[in-house]
Amino acid sequence: MTTIDRKPSAPTVTLGGDDPNHLVSIDSVIGPSGQEGTGLPTTLVGWLTTTNHKALGVAYFVASLTFLAIGGGLAGIIRAELTSPGQQVVSEQVYNQVFTIHGSVMVFLFAVPFGFGLANYIMPLQIGAPDLAFPRLNAFSFWLYVIGGAVMLFGFAADGGAAPFGWFAYPPLSGASGSPGLGADMWIVAIILTGTSGTLTAVNVIATITMLRTPGMTLFRMPILTWNLLVTAFMVLVVFPVLSGALLMLLADRQFGTKFYVPTDGGSPILWQHLFWFFGHPEVYIVALPFFGVVTEIFPVFARRPVFGYKGLIFATLTIGALSTSVWAHHMFVTGEVVVTFFALTSSLIAIPTGVKVFNWMGSMYGGAITFEAPMKFAIGFLVTFVVGGVTGVMLASPTLDFQLSDSFFVVAHFHYVMGGTVVIALFAGIYFWWPKVTGRMLSERLATWHFWLLMIGFNMTFFFMHLLGREGMPRRVPDYEPISNWELWNQLATAGYVILLISMVPFLIAVVKSLRGPANAGADPWNAYSLEWATTSPPVEHNFEWIPPIRSERPVFDFRWINHDDVGAPGVAEAWMAREGLDDRWLPLAGPVAADVADDANAASSADSDVG
Amino acid sequence: MYFLAIGLIYLAVGGDPAGIVALLMASGLGGLIAGFAWHFGRRYGTRVEDLQDSDAPDATGVVGVYPTASLRPIALAFGTTLLVLGVPIGSWMSMIGAAIVASQVLLLVHDTDD
Numbered sequence: 001m002t003t004i005d006r007k008p009s010a011p012t013v014t015l016g017g018d019d020p021n022h023l024v025s026i027d028s029v030i031g032p033s034g035q036e037g038t039g040l041p042t043t044l045v046g047w048l049t050t051t052n053h054k055a056l057g058v059a060y061f062v063a064s065l066t067f068l069a070i071g072g073g074l075a076g077i078i079r080a081e082l083t084s085p086g087q088q089v090v091s092e093q094v095y096n097q098v099f100t101i102h103g104s105v106m107v108f109l110f111a112v113p114f115g116f117g118l119a120n121y122i123m124p125l126q127i128g129a130p131d132l133a134f135p136r137l138n139a140f141s142f143w144l145y146v147i148g149g150a151v152m153l154f155g156f157a158a159d160g161g162a163a164p165f166g167w168f169a170y171p172p173l174s175g176a177s178g179s180p181g182l183g184a185d186m187w188i189v190a191i192i193l194t195g196t197s198g199t200l201t202a203v204n205v206i207a208t209i210t211m212l213r214t215p216g217m218t219l220f221r222m223p224i225l226t227w228n229l230l231v232t233a234f235m236v237l238v239v240f241p242v243l244s245g246a247l248l249m250l251l252a253d254r255q256f257g258t259k260f261y262v263p264t265d266g267g268s269p270i271l272w273q274h275l276f277w278f279f280g281h282p283e284v285y286i287v288a289l290p291f292f293g294v295v296t297e298i299f300p301v302f303a304r305r306p307v308f309g310y311k312g313l314i315f316a317t318l319t320i321g322a323l324s325t326s327v328w329a330h331h332m333f334v335t336g337e338v339v340v341t342f343f344a345l346t347s348s349l350i351a352i353p354t355g356v357k358v359f360n361w362m363g364s365m366y367g368g369a370i371t372f373e374a375p376m377k378f379a380i381g382f383l384v385t386f387v388v389g390g391v392t393g394v395m396l397a398s399p400t401l402d403f404q405l406s407d408s409f410f411v412v413a414h415f416h417y418v419m420g421g422t423v424v425i426a427l428f429a430g431i432y433f434w435w436p437k438v439t440g441r442m443l444s445e446r447l448a449t450w451h452f453w454l455l456m457i458g459f460n461m462t463f464f465f466m467h468l469l470g471r472e473g474m475p476r477r478v479p480d481y482e483p484i485s486n487w488e489l490w491n492q493l494a495t496a497g498y499v500i501l502l503i504s505m506v507p508f509l510i511a512v513v514k515s516l517r518g519p520a521n522a523g524a525d526p527w528n529a530y531s532l533e534w535a536t537t538s539p540p541v542e543h544n545f546e547w548i549p550p551i552r553s554e555r556p557v558f559d560f561r562w563i564n565h566d567d568v569g570a571p572g573v574a575e576a577w578m579a580r581e582g583l584d585d586r587w588l589p590l591a592g593p594v595a596a597d598v599a600d601d602a603n604a605a606s607s608a609d610s611d612v613g
Numbered sequence: 614m615y616f617l618a619i620g621l622i623y624l625a626v627g628g629d630p631a632g633i634v635a636l637l638m639a640s641g642l643g644g645l646i647a648g649f650a651w652h653f654g655r656r657y658g659t660r661v662e663d664l665q666d667s668d669a670p671d672a673t674g675v676v677g678v679y680p681t682a683s684l685r686p687i688a689l690a691f692g693t694t695l696l697v698l699g700v701p702i703g704s705w706m707s708m709i710g711a712a713i714v715a716s717q718v719l720l721l722v723h724d725t726d727d
Contacts, residue, residue, distance in 0.1 A: 049682035143690035185701030215667035
């Protein structure tokens with residue numbers, strides 16, 4: 001086992017240098033790192049065996065972005081097939097497999113795990129924790145996810161190909177007679193494995209936030225991202241077991257001849273729909289909430305304002321989390337088997353806390369001294385696309401419209417605006433924001449601007465025209481269509497948008513390569529940001545902190561930077577800082593059982609010094 | 614409490630049995646977490662992390678004790694995959710998976726990483 005010893009820290013008299021009114025630079029306080037290493041492995045074996053949260057966080061980021069590339073590639077096949085009427089690229093069977101695995105990869109293997117990457121890398125830093133509560137469980141969760149994802153993709157190599165029934169696997173199509181191949185079973189196994197991985201990660205996140213916060217980091221001083229990850233983890237614990245149960249029943253139907261979903265033998269396909277969407281709609285928020293957290297970290301920093309309505313945002317998140325579990329059957333309006341009024345009402349209600357969030361994000365920017373560095377550009381891009389997706393979501397919550405638009409390209413457009421706008425654009429906002437923290441390097445602003453505009457143009461071209469296709473009645477999940485109305489034109493524009501989306505990745509990849517080859521000179525706090533992760537070196541030392549500022553608000557780094565200015569930061573910071581005088585060797589938080597011994601040793605040493613004196 | 618309330622409302626408006634059970638089960642799952650939090654709070658009281666005016670020196674010393682790198686997690690994940698994948702592929706695979714899982718759990722429990 002590894003024990004991490006305390007290190008001495010900078011003397012308080014250096015604060016602000018010679019000028020007492022000067023803003024405090026975090027770099028000047030923490031100085032060069034006294035610890036060796038960053039916790040990131042340097043060998044392949046090191047990566048395969050690591051239990052460090054930052055290494056696993058990076059592994060989650062890389063793995064989920066790899067799955068994004070795979071899912072994006074599959075989307076390219078779909079767009080190529082739909083560019084013109086007739087079948088050009090793949091057979092109907094392969095087309096079914098492609099859109100199934102595209103959706104499954106994007107939802108289960110990219111979007112959710114990227115959020116877990118944030119929970120791994122950023123969350124412990126934000127609460128002053130040295131790692132997640134259960135590091136080996138964390139490593140197990142990660143590998144279960146990666147291996148589970150591989151199982152799903154290997155379905156393409158199975159006899160009969162991959163699962164062909166769409167990412168929500170409605171029986172009887174997903175039953176033994178509807179999809180007889182091994183690829184369908186591999187899909188089910190993959191989702192069970194990744195679901196289990198997610199459940200274990202949720203346990204880890206809740207335990208970490210409950211147990212490993214640094215002193216002073218009370219619940220209502222936690223950054224919004226951490227709050228959102230906490231609520232997400234609770235939602236995972238509530239709905240993932242339902243999905244796992246439903247999948248086990250489906251697997252039993254296929255393998256052991258049970259009849260849970262077989263209507264001819266007393267089973268009910270509608271049961272699957274209920275169970276799947278009881279998971280499936282909260283899943284949208286499980287995906288989205290971490291990214292809501294990402295942009296909530298970014299807006300205030302680049303508007304030079306505190307977040308507007310901190311507690312309001314937390315309660316909106318809690319409300320979304322609760323409401324999201326009672327809206328599932330709006331996905332099932334057209335079955336005619338659900339209480340339409342109940343679900344139309346609850347689905348519409350969820351627009352309220354979501355609207356509160358949008359209002360608070362705008363409030364955080366209102367009146368601020370906004371600058372448009374890359375993270376802010378992408379965060380605003382997220383806001384625009386998310387609002388469009390949210391508005392079409394409210395439309396689909398109305399049963400009257402839903403009956404008309406169900407299973408049309410309108411739903412595809414809505415879903416991609418919500419998930420694409422929320423996840424992909426906010427994801428890049430987060431990457432640009434925390435890249436300096438993770439690598440110690442900056443990304444090119446010029447290339448980021450190219451990346452942003454190409455992404456926004458490509459994204460909107462790809463998905464906006466799908467609204468029109470859906471309105472005109474084009475069904476989703478078809479490999480072919482008649483050349484009626486403007487369907488061909490809109491499909492061609494969507495495909496052109498997809499190509500622009502692909503091209504938008506070029507400046508990003510160039511920026512990444514250039515950055516990694518450049519010097520690590522970003523410093524601890526390049527954005528003059530607020531939360532605790534900016535109080536450590538970039539990249540952080542092995543167990544994150546050698547020093548932690550006093551925490552008296554949700555903006556500890558801001559408070560500390562302004563410590564020499566009365567009435568700017570939170571009250572009590574200067575007093576807490578001064579109280580540390582003479583305690584230079586006792587600054588670190590988070591004692592293990594050994595801590596008491598260390599404290600006793602320190603006290604004994606102090607007494608001995610007094611005796612000598 | 615929310616799940617319980619919404620579950621009862623859903624029951625009252627004639628909701629489907631699966632939805633009612635799922636909502637009530639969610640009440641149970643939520644209750645499990647709430648119960649743990651309540652028990653923890655009752656047993657340990659307010660901790661230094663939750664005090665408004667506490668600071669890093671109030672809980673000081675060695676940062677923590679953390680496991681070093683280990684092959685067990687990846688081996689356990691591999692074994693678990695074989696265990697479940699064996700259901701559609703063949704019991705032989707499940708048996709290999711079960712053996713890997715059992716051995717890795719045993720090793721994990723006794724792993725001291727000195």
